[in-house]
Amino acid sequence: MTVLQAALAAGAGPLYVSEPRAARRTLAPKCGADExxxxxxxDPVSNIDSETNGGADVTFEVAGAEQSVAQALASARAGGTATIVSIFEDLIRIDLNNVVMPEQTVVGTAAFEGGPLSRREFGTTIRTFATGAFDPEPLVTSRIILKTSWRTGSNVSWMMTAMKSRFWSGRERRDPRKTTLLCRGIPLHNGN
Incomplete structure (x- = not known):
């Protein structure tokens, strides 16, 4: 949903989201989806093709599945761009004629994995949250209070499994003496 907010902040629109999970379909309009x-x-490809009169200028694949890559490529207009955001667990097959014939551009981003553009991309994301261009509230599904601050040197390596996390200092949220972990749909525990 952050990719959706990034597209909105960049001035893109209309914004279409294809999402099989009901909870995320409900969340998408709160993050800026028009449809x-x-x-x-x-069929998302047919729908986007007819709504946009030939396909989207830019598509983002964020599911990490062969079908979503095929849909991202097929939903991009001739001369358009498909950006692959996902990291894949399995090899996938792509008919590259579907890229070559419409002269599409396919790019990838590995920012959250520490890719070569991660400093720039994370910096942009953090600035857009800080300026209010991104709204983190729709992305938060739960909050937990940490008993000790990671600044004190306590072991919080267990948090690294929560890949979609954001830390806020207490100054930004309710109680200034506490640090809050905001997490999207990932159960957290510290192993104790």
Whole structure:
């Protein structure tokens, strides 16, 4: 959903989201989606093609599945760009004629994995949260209070499994004596 907010902040629109999970379909309009497509109910490629008169200028693949890559490529217009955001667990097959014939550009980003552009991309993301261009509230599904601050040297390596996390100092949230971990849908525990 942060990719959706980034597109909105950059001035893109209209914004279409294809999402099989009901909870995320409900969240998408709160993050800026103009239209949300349930791929089990409607073909996202046909819908986007007809709504945009030939495909989107830019598409983002964020699911890490062969079908989502194929849909991202097929939803991009001739001469358009498909950005692959996901890290894949398995090899996938792509018919590269679907890239070559419409002369599309395919790019990847590995910012959250420490890729070569991560400093720039994370910096932009943090600035957009700080300026209010991104709203983190729709992304938060739970809050937990940490009993000790990571600044005191306590062991918080268990948090690294929560890849979609954001730390806020207490000055930015309710109680200035506490540090809060905001996390999107990932159960956290410290192993104790």
């Amino acid at each position: 949300v497509i349930d791929p089990a109910e409607m």
